[in-house]
Amino acid sequence: MSRVVRFHRVGGPEVLWIEDIDAPAPKAGEVQIKVKALGINRAEVMYRSGHYVIKPRFPAMLGYEAAGEVVAVGSGVTGFAAGDRVGVIPAFSFADYGMYGEVVNSPASAVVRTPVGVSFEEAAGTWMAFTTAYGALISLGGLKAGETVVIGAATSSVGMAAIQIANFVKATPVALTRSLAKKDALLKGDAAHVLVGDDSCLRQQLRDVTDGRGVNIVFDPVGGPHAKSLVQALGHGGTFFQYRALDARDIPVPVMDILGKHLTFRGYELFEITTDPQRLEEAKQFISRGLSEGALRPVIDRTFNFDEIAEAHRYMETGNQIGKIVVTI
Incomplete structure (x- = not known):
């Protein structure tokens, strides 16, 4: 079982519910991740409120960014193994994947190793x-x-x-x-x-x-x-x-x-970048190099815990943050 955030109707932050669901095994081309931290994005607020480029299919998932440890990999996946510290890049649709959960599956193409010295919170706020x-x-x-x-x-x-x-x-x-x-x-x-x-x-x-x-x-x-x-x-x-x-x-x-x-x-x-394999790979290399050298680090404005996910959305809606809002699990 995994605690995940879903919503069953569009609306304000109050429509977000934490529910227990079965965590399916990763399919071919997927990586399963035990999530340690999430990044909150404006697109997620828009999707939840019904103002995004696609309409939710209920019960709807949320979440573009996550960081954590690999639990398992699906068939055909190379380069990742259980225990690897990774982050997730927005390279998929909310109709297919959502990162707001304790254990989630992600397409392997959207997963990137977290450089040494970068915390889960920083990795979640980076990509x-x-x-x-x-x-x-x-x-x-x-x-x-x-x-x-x-x-x-x-x-x-x-x-x-x-x-x-x-x-x-x-x-x-x-x-x-x-x-x-x-x-x-x-x-x-x-x-x-x-x-x-x-x-x-x-x-x-x-x-x-x-x-x-x-x-x-x-x-x-x-x-x-x-x-x-x-x-x-x-x-x-x-x-x-x-x-x-x-x-x-x-x-x-x-x-x-x-x-x-x-x-x-x-x-x-x-x-335009995350759906182009070559540009995405170049982005991973550039940003990972900057993280490793300490030249790039997300500015984290405020951190919430997972049970405060609705409050994290309310804070995003104020527009007062400087940098990234992160949720820890």
Whole structure:
């Protein structure tokens, strides 16, 4: 038996129930994991509340990220054995798998060894955020040493990961936040520059920090009318990555900037990386190397225990966290 979190109707955090169910043996191509920690993600909140890209089939499972120890492997699985410390990368659908449980099965392609010195809590908070940031900045954006990336909503777990990845490749991360209270946390998180607010000075501030060259990449989850300043701050050949729509209004795009500076605009999502075997393997290698060298570490805002799963979701919904919310089992 395994204690797992399921829900039988969409709604608020109160619909989450911990239930005892049989833990099936891993099928071909699967790894069974005794979970020690979970990462909480915005997508899970949206799925639970009925606002995700797919609709739940009840009773519905939840959970993209987990870390723990391998219990067993299904046929055809190589490279993993009982007792291995591993993490799980979001590379599957909630319709097929859910990581909110004491013992869970995961597709082997989504499993990665946890480097020595990385805790279960850190491993659980790593793979969604760092793979999302890596995919845009490195795999698709080709961010290099000496270049500048602007990171919107930078105190999110993805934003904090993007700051670290930029520093890892010796690029310059510029963090944006609308809260003066979060500025110190971003500076402590090694952002080279922190710009507060979304006023008309933003374009000039960004040009100033690049000595007039303009930024190479904008990595933004917000969008909306205020993103115009970010578009205008891009330098020649710059790329704008939109990976969420916290402001679903249209972005005013200056046509002459596109033509004159040869700009690229790119909608982006994590699954572009995790469903591409080659890109996924490259992400695993890059992030694992950063973890092993101590250059990459998730910023954990708060930890809950498994029985507090609903409270962890309520805290996620406040939007006050800086970094990752983790649940331990």
